[in-house]
Structures are given as structure tokens and as C-alpha cells.
Amino acid sequence: MVLGKVRALAVCFDTLNENNLPVFSGGELVSGRIVVDVTGDVRVRSLDVTARGVAKVRWTESRNAGANTAYTQNYTEEVEYLHHRDCLIGEDRDEDGVDEGVTLLHAGLHEFAFSFHLPQMALATSFEGKHGSVRYWVKAELQRPWMLPVKVKKEFVVFEHIDINTxxxxxxxxxxxxxxxxxxxxxxxxxxxxxxxxxxxxxxxxxxxxxxxxxxxxxxxxxxxxxxxxxxxxxxxxxxxxxxxxxxxxxxxxxxxxxxxxxxxxxxxxxxxxxxxxxxxxxxxxxxxxxxxxxxxxxxxxxxxxxxxxxxxxxxxxxxxxxxxxxxxxSSWGGVAERPEAPPSYSDLAFSEAHRRHCLRGADERHEHEAAPLLAYISEFRYLPPPLYAEVDPYPDPAEACSVLEARTLDTCPSR
Missing domain, CATH: 2.60.40.640 (Immunoglobulin-like)
Structure with missing residues (x-):
């Protein structure tokens, strides 16, 4: 029997944004397909899918002593946000398996679905910097007997949402x-x-x-x-x-x-x-x-x-x-705040007893005929006239008050 070859191994995501990019957030479902294209019958031991998300930092510092390097110090740190592994082929063997633990893929395209949820925890947003990065990816690895494995890795973007409306x-x-x-x-x-x-x-x-x-x-x-x-x-x-x-x-x-x-x-x-x-x-x-x-x-x-x-x-x-x-x-950019307007008096906001009884009596009569909520009767007070404000400035300007007083004095004095 002439065995075929693996022509292509690809990772395809089911959900893409308007720019044809796989973009997700914490807690969302990431799903897709592993596509295997073979030219003939191919024996497969396993097909593993691994999803990972890692924030990694790395830089190197050296100290020179004349023409020689005294020492070199590597600074490396890593934080893992996601680690999910799933075996798509290997546990359940097909009836066409020719060897123990081996699955036979016939010529053509084969698709294997995968899915996993991102953690509900606060994930770091995907980022590429000079000394570090935050990356998320899905990796597929196809193992074959007595041959080197075929691997493919495809990254996806994660956004940790920040609401600026706080x-x-x-x-x-x-x-x-x-x-x-x-x-x-x-x-x-x-x-x-x-x-x-x-x-x-x-x-x-x-x-x-x-x-x-x-x-x-x-x-x-x-x-x-x-x-x-x-x-x-x-x-x-x-x-x-x-x-x-x-x-x-x-x-x-x-x-x-x-x-x-x-x-x-x-x-x-x-x-x-x-x-x-x-x-x-x-x-x-x-x-x-x-x-x-x-x-x-x-x-x-x-x-x-x-x-x-x-x-x-x-x-x-x-x-x-x-x-x-x-x-x-x-309005107060120059450091001079505007003088606040005096609030209305509580006596101006009070309703007369006759008007209050009339509103309550009308509401009770309507409540007996209609099963309307109490909030509907708030409209009774919607079109009441506003309280009257005094035309006298409660915070008069001393300079303006003096000028007004002088003008009134000159008007009342008899002409010479």
C-alpha cells in the first residue's frame, strides 16, 4: 500500500470580526476547525489541539570591563493566562485503523472541530512591545508513526474591555x-x-x-x-x-x-x-x-x-x-467662580391643601375604575407652574449696589 502525504494542516476560526481577524474577550467561546489535506491514505497516531495565552518579558543587560564583557544578565518573566488541550484523534480509533492506536485518513480534506471557553478572569490584552508581549494562539500537532510531526500555530486577539463610561x-x-x-x-x-x-x-x-x-x-x-x-x-x-x-x-x-x-x-x-x-x-x-x-x-x-x-x-x-x-x-477658568443662584423657598414649593385633596381624590377615583400603577399619577404634578423667584439679587455686588443707590438719589433730588 502506497501511503499518502499531508499536503496542508490549518487552523480556521469560526468567528471573525469585520477585518477578518479572530477577536475575543474573557469568558467568550472560541471555536474553529482543524483542516487536514492529505494526498492519499495517511496513518495518524494523534491530532492534538493546544490553546495557550502567555504574557512574557525578556531583556538582556551586559556590563563591559574594558574590551571584555564582565557579565551578562538575562531578565525573564512569564505569566500564563490560558492553557487548554484537547485530543481530536487518538483516543477513539476508526474502524479503518490498520495498527493499534493508529487512525487511517483517506485522501481528501478532513475537518475536526474544536472549542473552548476563555477564562472569566481579567485577561491581558494582546500586545507586542520591545521587551515583552502578550500572545494567544491555537496550536495543532499531527503525529504519525515513524515520521516527524506536522505542526501549525495560529494566533488570535484578546481584548480585555475597558469601559470609559465609569x-x-x-x-x-x-x-x-x-x-x-x-x-x-x-x-x-x-x-x-x-x-x-x-x-x-x-x-x-x-x-x-x-x-x-x-x-x-x-x-x-x-x-x-x-x-x-x-x-x-x-x-x-x-x-x-x-x-x-x-x-x-x-x-x-x-x-x-x-x-x-x-x-x-x-x-x-x-x-x-x-x-x-x-x-x-x-x-x-x-x-x-x-x-x-x-x-x-x-x-x-x-x-x-x-x-x-x-x-x-x-x-x-x-x-x-x-x-x-x-x-x-x-466658565470659572480664570479662577473667578460664578456666584450661585439662590434656591427657591420651601414655602413656594408647597401645594395648597385643597389642591392636594383634589389630586388625591381624582387619583382614587381613577384607581377604582382602572388598574393603573401609582407612577402614572405623577403626571398630575408635571405641568404645575414653577415657583416665583425674587427679582432682588440675593448676592448683590457692592459696587453695583452703590451705583444704583446713587442713581436713585440723583433722581429724587430736585433740580437746581
């Missing part, structure tokens, strides 16, 4: 700094910087609205700028390695001495980047918006605002809440 990530981020330039015995005026953004959480494709105020009282020409940075931190054997990359930036207009500049919602677009990784013990991916003043011949004045890049975009209600909070704080 109160912590919807909170505005703001800060201010000031710096005075001095050269020997000559000191110039200060350079001040204030910056604010509407929230902390964003998703790729969003635009960050930057509100900033820069005042240059120094003798140099400075330039306000903003940049989005990604910081990758790797941990192994109690030591850390940090890599910082520029993601996006923008530039303002140069400022001469005594000039100031305001950014009223200047937009910085976030390109497609990896989400933040905050829960992995050996790899962290963090983002920060740095608003700074470029000072020629001196250290820059910078202000860092931390960001979180998530996967679940901003909802409409959260967007309105964020815009309201940003506009409310922008």
Missing part, C-alpha cells in the same frame, strides 16, 4: 504650573501654564479637546505644544524596564515676551493604538497627555495629564454629562 474615567483632568527663568544674576519674569481636558478615558479615534492658557512674562520666545505619549513598562526579577513612545502631537503659535495664548478646545486626535494594560503583573501600558511650553535654551515647562485608552466608546448620556461638566468648569 465615573473615574469621566472625571475632568486639570493642572497648572509656573516657572521662572534665571541666568546668573539676571532673572526674567515667570512662564505660567494651565491645562484641562474634559475626561480621563478615551478610545482610539477620539479627539482630545485641550483647554489651555499660557502666559509668557520671560524674555524668550516660547512655543506651547501638546503630545500624547505611550509608556511601556516591563517587570522581571524585581527590576523594571521602561520605554516611552510618541503617539501624536500638535503645536501652537510662538509667544513673545508679555504675550499670552489660549486654547479653547484645541483637538488632538488619537490614532489606532493598543488599549491600556493596567492589570498585568509584568507588563503595563499607560498613556499621558503632556501639555508643555518649549523654552529654547532651557528646560521645558510641562504638565502631564494621565489618560486611559479603553475599548468601549463614550455613550451619549455620558457625553452630555462630560460636556456639561467641562463647560461648567470652563
Amino acid at each position: 465615573p473615574l474615567l469621566l472625571a475632568p483632568q486639570a493642572g497648572s504650573k509656573e516657572k521662572t527663568l534665571c541666568c546668573w544674576f539676571c532673572a526674567s519674569g515667570p512662564i505660567s501654564l494651565s491645562a484641562k481636558i474634559a475626561r480621563k478615558g478615551y478610545t482610539p479615534g477620539d479627539s482630545i479637546q485641550i483647554f489651555a492658557e499660557v502666559e509668557n512674562c520671560s524674555s524668550r520666545v516660547v512655543v506651547p505644544k501638546a503630545a500624547l505619549y505611550q509608556t511601556q513598562t516591563f517587570f522581571a526579577k524585581g527590576k523594571g524596564k521602561e520605554i516611552q513612545q510618541l503617539v501624536s502631537n500638535l503645536r501652537g503659535e510662538p509667544l513673545a515676551q508679555g504675550k499670552s495664548q489660549s486654547w479653547e478646545g484645541k483637538l488632538l486626535k488619537i490614532p489606532p493604538v493598543s488599549p491600556s494594560i493596567l492589570d498585568c503583573p509584568i507588563i503595563r501600558v499607560e498613556y499621558a497627555l503632556v501639555v508643555y511650553v518649549d523654552i529654547p535654551g532651557g528646560l521645558n515647562l510641562s504638565l502631564s495629564l494621565p489618560l486611559v485608552i479603553g475599548t468601549i466608546p463614550l455613550h451619549a448620556t455620558a457625553s452630555r454629562t462630560s460636556s456639561i461638566s467641562s463647560h461648567g468648569s470652563a
Whole structure:
């Protein structure tokens, strides 16, 4: 009998996203097929499928002593998130098996289904960095008697979802700094910087609205700028390695001495980047918006605002809440908060006893005829007129009060 050959061995996933990529999240079902293409009869001992997910960190440090290398230290750490193994061929033999423990595959295509659930625990998002990575894959291995095994491995993507619609990530981020330039015995005026953004959480494709105020009282020409940075931190054997990359930036207009500049919602677009990784013990991916003043011949004045890049975009209600909070704080940008309006008196909100009895009597009569819930009668109070507010300002401005009093005095005085 002439035995055939294995023409191809492939892993195919059942679920693909719009970009034809297998993308999953924690707790979801991963399913697919192992496709074996053989040219003739092939004896197979086993077909194993192994799914793994590993976060791995590795880098090397060397110390030189003259022309020789004193020592080389390897830093390696690994965290396993997924390990699933299934035997598709090997335990149950086909009737065509010619030897003990061997299955015979005839010429043609053969498909073997596999499936497993990702753990419900917080998984690290798939990531590729300079000194480490987070990878998930499915590996198929075809064992044949007296021959080398045929192997194939195909990766899939895992996203640990980060919802930016949480109160912590919807909170505005703001800060201010000031710096005075001095050269020997000559000191110039200060350079001040204030910056604010509407929230902390964003998703790729969003635009960050930057509100900033820069005042240059120094003798140099400075330039306000903003940049989005990604910081990758790797941990192994109690030591850390940090890599910082520029993601996006923008530039303002140069400022001469005594000039100031305001950014009223200047937009910085976030390109497609990896989400933040905050829960992995050996790899962290963090983002920060740095608003700074470029000072020629001196250290820059910078202000860092931390960001979180998530996967679940901003909802409409959260967007309105964020815009309201940003506009409310922008009104007091100069440090002068608006004087709050006096609340209405409780006596203005109280209803008359006759009106209350009328509403209750009408509700009881309707309740006897109709089996309607009690919440339906809240509409009785929907169209009540609002309480009357006093036209007198409860917090008068002393200067305006004096001017009004003088005007009234002049009107009442007889003309000379």
C-alpha cells in the first residue's frame, strides 16, 4: 500500500470580526476547525489541539570591563493566562485503523472541530512591545508513526474591555504650573501654564479637546505644544524596564515676551493604538497627555495629564454629562467662580391643601375604575407652574449696589 502525504494542516476560526481577524474577550467561546489535506491514505497516531495565552518579558543587560564583557544578565518573566488541550484523534480509533492506536485518513480534506471557553478572569490584552508581549494562539500537532510531526500555530486577539463610561474615567483632568527663568544674576519674569481636558478615558479615534492658557512674562520666545505619549513598562526579577513612545502631537503659535495664548478646545486626535494594560503583573501600558511650553535654551515647562485608552466608546448620556461638566468648569477658568443662584423657598414649593385633596381624590377615583400603577399619577404634578423667584439679587455686588443707590438719589433730588 502506497501511503499518502499531508499536503496542508490549518487552523480556521469560526468567528471573525469585520477585518477578518479572530477577536475575543474573557469568558467568550472560541471555536474553529482543524483542516487536514492529505494526498492519499495517511496513518495518524494523534491530532492534538493546544490553546495557550502567555504574557512574557525578556531583556538582556551586559556590563563591559574594558574590551571584555564582565557579565551578562538575562531578565525573564512569564505569566500564563490560558492553557487548554484537547485530543481530536487518538483516543477513539476508526474502524479503518490498520495498527493499534493508529487512525487511517483517506485522501481528501478532513475537518475536526474544536472549542473552548476563555477564562472569566481579567485577561491581558494582546500586545507586542520591545521587551515583552502578550500572545494567544491555537496550536495543532499531527503525529504519525515513524515520521516527524506536522505542526501549525495560529494566533488570535484578546481584548480585555475597558469601559470609559465609569465615573473615574469621566472625571475632568486639570493642572497648572509656573516657572521662572534665571541666568546668573539676571532673572526674567515667570512662564505660567494651565491645562484641562474634559475626561480621563478615551478610545482610539477620539479627539482630545485641550483647554489651555499660557502666559509668557520671560524674555524668550516660547512655543506651547501638546503630545500624547505611550509608556511601556516591563517587570522581571524585581527590576523594571521602561520605554516611552510618541503617539501624536500638535503645536501652537510662538509667544513673545508679555504675550499670552489660549486654547479653547484645541483637538488632538488619537490614532489606532493598543488599549491600556493596567492589570498585568509584568507588563503595563499607560498613556499621558503632556501639555508643555518649549523654552529654547532651557528646560521645558510641562504638565502631564494621565489618560486611559479603553475599548468601549463614550455613550451619549455620558457625553452630555462630560460636556456639561467641562463647560461648567470652563466658565470659572480664570479662577473667578460664578456666584450661585439662590434656591427657591420651601414655602413656594408647597401645594395648597385643597389642591392636594383634589389630586388625591381624582387619583382614587381613577384607581377604582382602572388598574393603573401609582407612577402614572405623577403626571398630575408635571405641568404645575414653577415657583416665583425674587427679582432682588440675593448676592448683590457692592459696587453695583452703590451705583444704583446713587442713581436713585440723583433722581429724587430736585433740580437746581
